[in-house]
Amino acid sequence: MKIGVFSDPHFCNATQFDTRRPSLSYGKLQTAMTEFKKQNVDIVFCLGDLTDHEAGEERESVYNNFKKITELIYSFGIPFYLVPGNHDYLMLSASELQSDFNLRTPPYVIECEKYCFILLDANYRSNMVRFDTAGVQWDDSNLPREQVDFLKNALDVSKKECIVLVHENLDPCVDKNHIIKNATEVRRVISHSKKVKLVIQGHYHWGAKSVIDGVTYLTLPAMCEGENNPYFVFDLD
Ligand SMILES: [Fe+2]
Numbered sequence: 521m522k523i524g525v526f527s528d529p530h531f532c533n534a535t536q537f538d539t540r541r542p543s544l545s546y547g548k549l550q551t552a553m554t555e556f557k558k559q560n561v562d563i564v565f566c567l568g569d570l571t572d573h574e575a576g577e578e579r580e581s582v583y584n585n586f587k588k589i590t591e592l593i594y595s596f597g598i599p600f601y602l603v604p605g606n607h608d609y610l611m612l613s614a615s616e617l618q619s620d621f622n623l624r625t626p627p628y629v630i631e632c633e634k635y636c637f638i639l640l641d642a643n644y645r646s647n648m649v650r651f652d653t654a655g656v657q658w659d660d661s662n663l664p665r666e667q668v669d670f671l672k673n674a675l676d677v678s679k680k681e682c683i684v685l686v687h688e689n690l691d692p693c694v695d696k697n698h699i700i701k702n703a704t705e706v707r708r709v710i711s712h713s714k715k716v717k718l719v720i721q722g723h724y725h726w727g728a729k730s731v732i733d734g735v736t737y738l739t740l741p742a743m744c745e746g747e748n749n750p751y752f753v754f755d756l757d
Pocket of ligand 1: 528530568569605607722725742
């Protein structure tokens with residue numbers, strides 16, 4: 521089975537924002553999706569921050585950019601899942617992502633022939649209110665108790681190898697502001713299960729890789745940074 525993955529396109533009209541080139545992400549994504557199609561990937565995952573917005577930009581413009589980028593992705597006809605990132609909740613709610621763009625709100629499990637993909641949403645502030653209601657605070661991400669229990673249960677019942685996907689970082693080796701506040705507890709659940717093959721994350725734009733208790737924690741470098749186009753095809757078999 522092959523999956524196509526990318527993270528943090530931050531697509532918006534801005535041409536340059538510090539080291540980011542958000543407007544280039546549309547073309548980069550076109551290239552990535554073309555390659556995914558060519559390689560016959562079964563599923564495409566975005567690890568979050570699909571869009572962004574310029575200072576002072578109207579909500580309607582952000583909405584239209586979200587529509588434009590998702591239409592591009594869907595035009596390739598490959599099953600697509602967004603693991604929501606903090607920027608995805610800046611101007612759009614989880615219910616809008618679901619109703620207008622057919623993007624489910626984690627947690628949920630995608631069960632395939634050999635693997636279970638477990639998608640989580642750590643876009644919650646310390647008071648456990650999600651960013652779309654509470655306001656986005658990029659360095660205060662938390663996985664609520666219900667999702668920790670969901671993860672534990674999904675791992676308990678799975679008869680297959682599992683891949684966990686979440687935007688913010690469970691890897692303790694990246695810059696600490698990017699790490700999910702209760703990451704230690706979540707990693708303990710993952711280690712204990714002995715069923716997780718891989719954890720894929722975004723958020724920390726420079727990318728990282730750590731192996732903890734035999735589990736690989738992979739942080740994808742951000743698509744929006746500079747002129748590079750980091751997208752990946754993983755052959756899981
Ligand atoms: Fe990001």
